[in-house]
Amino acid sequence: MSQVLGKPQPEDEDDDEEEEDELVGLANYGDGPDSSDADPDSGAEEGVLDFSDPFSTEVKPRILLMGLRRSGKSSIQKVVFHKMSPNETLFLESTNKICREDVSNSSFVNFQIWDFPGQIDFFDPTFDYEMIFRGTGALIFVIDSQDDYMEALARLHLTVTRAHKVNTDINFEVFIHKVDGLSDDHKIETQRDIHQRANDDLADAGLEKIHLSFYLTSIYDHSIFEAFSKVVQKLIPQLPTLENLLNIFISNSGIEKAFLFDVVSKIYIATDSTPVDMQTYELCCDMIDVVIDISCIYGLKEDGAGTPYDKESTAIIKLNNTTVLYLKEVTKFLALVCFVREESFERKGLIDYNFHCFRKAIHEVFEVRMKVVKSGKVRKKKGSTPNGTPRVLL
Numbered sequence: 001m002s003q004v005l006g007k008p009q010p011e012d013e014d015d016d017e018e019e020e021d022e023l024v025g026l027a028n029y030g031d032g033p034d035s036s037d038a039d040p041d042s043g044a045e046e047g048v049l050d051f052s053d054p055f056s057t058e059v060k061p062r063i064l065l066m067g068l069r070r071s072g073k074s075s076i077q078k079v080v081f082h083k084m085s086p087n088e089t090l091f092l093e094s095t096n097k098i099c100r101e102d103v104s105n106s107s108f109v110n111f112q113i114w115d116f117p118g119q120i121d122f123f124d125p126t127f128d129y130e131m132i133f134r135g136t137g138a139l140i141f142v143i144d145s146q147d148d149y150m151e152a153l154a155r156l157h158l159t160v161t162r163a164h165k166v167n168t169d170i171n172f173e174v175f176i177h178k179v180d181g182l183s184d185d186h187k188i189e190t191q192r193d194i195h196q197r198a199n200d201d202l203a204d205a206g207l208e209k210i211h212l213s214f215y216l217t218s219i220y221d222h223s224i225f226e227a228f229s230k231v232v233q234k235l236i237p238q239l240p241t242l243e244n245l246l247n248i249f250i251s252n253s254g255i256e257k258a259f260l261f262d263v264v265s266k267i268y269i270a271t272d273s274t275p276v277d278m279q280t281y282e283l284c285c286d287m288i289d290v291v292i293d294i295s296c297i298y299g300l301k302e303d304g305a306g307t308p309y310d311k312e313s314t315a316i317i318k319l320n321n322t323t324v325l326y327l328k329e330v331t332k333f334l335a336l337v338c339f340v341r342e343e344s345f346e347r348k349g350l351i352d353y354n355f356h357c358f359r360k361a362i363h364e365v366f367e368v369r370m371k372v373v374k375s376g377k378v379r380k381k382k383g384s385t386p387n388g389t390p391r392v393l394l
Ligand SMILES: Nc1nc2c(ncn2[C@@H]2O[C@H](COP(=O)(O)OP(=O)(O)OP(=O)(O)O)[C@@H](O)[C@H]2O)c(=O)[nH]1
Pocket: 067, 068, 069, 070, 071, 072, 073, 074, 075, 076, 086, 088, 089, 090, 091, 092, 093, 094, 095, 096, 116, 117, 118, 119, 177, 178, 179, 180, 181, 217, 218, 219, 220
C-alpha cells in the first residue's frame, strides 16, 4: 500500500475486490458513507485534491468573491493566493470584469476563484447569474466593516436569496472585513450587529433556513488565511477522514496540536479536534514561510533548478516556552506542522514512526479515490451536491 501518490495502479482481476477493501479501510478512518463517492477526480494530477463531479460539465467548483466596491475582494485573493504583501494592495485597481482564477496547479486544493467587480449589476438580464451560481461551492460576501454597511447588507440579502434560488447547496460565507481598523469591543459589536441584521432580513423573507457563516477578517494579520481555510475545508469531502487521521496520530504520539497545511496558500486543510487558537496558527504560517524562504535562497541550485519543497523538507524549531514546532512533508503540496512539548519530543523516534504511518494513510486516501474513479464505478448519490460536495457531511 505504499505506492506513489496518485499514480493509477495496473488493472488486474482482483481490482474490484481490492477496491472494496480500500473503501472499508477508508470508512474505518471515519469518513462518511458517501464522501468517497462524492469527490471523484478525473484529472488525476498527482497530489491535487479535486472535489469536482465527473458527471457535470463543470470541472472545478467555484468560490465566488462578491461585495460592494472597494470592500477588499481582490486584495483578499492577491494576499492569500499570490503572496502579495498587504501594503501593496493599496495600489490595486478597481476590478472591471469578472476575474476567474484556477487554484490547482500549484496547490493541493482544486477550485476556481471568481473575483467580481463591485459595481457590476449581476442581476442585469444579460448577465447569466444562474449559470454562475449553479456550479458554485461557496459564495464569499465581503463587507467593509470600516464603512457604513447598510448598503452592503441589502446587497448581501439580494445576492444570497438569488443564489439560493438557483442552488440550495451553496455555502454562504460573510467576511466582515478590514477589522484591523476596529477595537476589540467594536469588532464584537459589529459582528453581532451584522449577524443580527442579515439573519433578520432572511427571516422577514421567510428564508431563515439559509445559513450564513460570519468571519472577522483582515489582510493585515492571519485572520484572512484562517477564514479562507474554513471556507475551503467545507468543500473538502475527505475532511472527516483527514481529521480522524490527525486525531489518531496526535493521540498516539504525545503531540499537542497538528495542522495539515497546503504549503503554497498556507490554508490549513485539516486539523485535529482540539480547538485552534490564532497564535498557534500564526506560528505555523511563519514556520512555513521560514522553511520555504530559506530553501528558496540557499536550497536551490546555482541555476535555480530544484524545488524549495520536496520529500526531504523538514524543520524543527524549539521555542522558549518548552514547545517544539515540527514540520514534515506529507505530499508535494502538503505539510504537517505539529506542536510538541519538549519532553514528548524526546520520543522523536515514536513520532517519526507514527508520522510514517500517517503519511501512508494520507496517500492511501488519494489512492482509494483514484481507484474509484478508474474503475468507473462512481455513481452520483443523493448525498452529493451538484458541485460534488457531500450534502450530509458538511
Ligand atoms: N485596512 C484594510 N484595508 C484593506 C483590507 N483589505 C483591503 N483593503 C484595502 O481596500 C482597498 C480596496 O481593495 P480592493 O481589493 O481593490 O477592493 P475590491 O473589493 O476588489 O474593489 P472593486 O474591485 O472595486 O470591487 C484597497 O486600498 C486595499 O488596500 C484590510 O483587511 N484592511
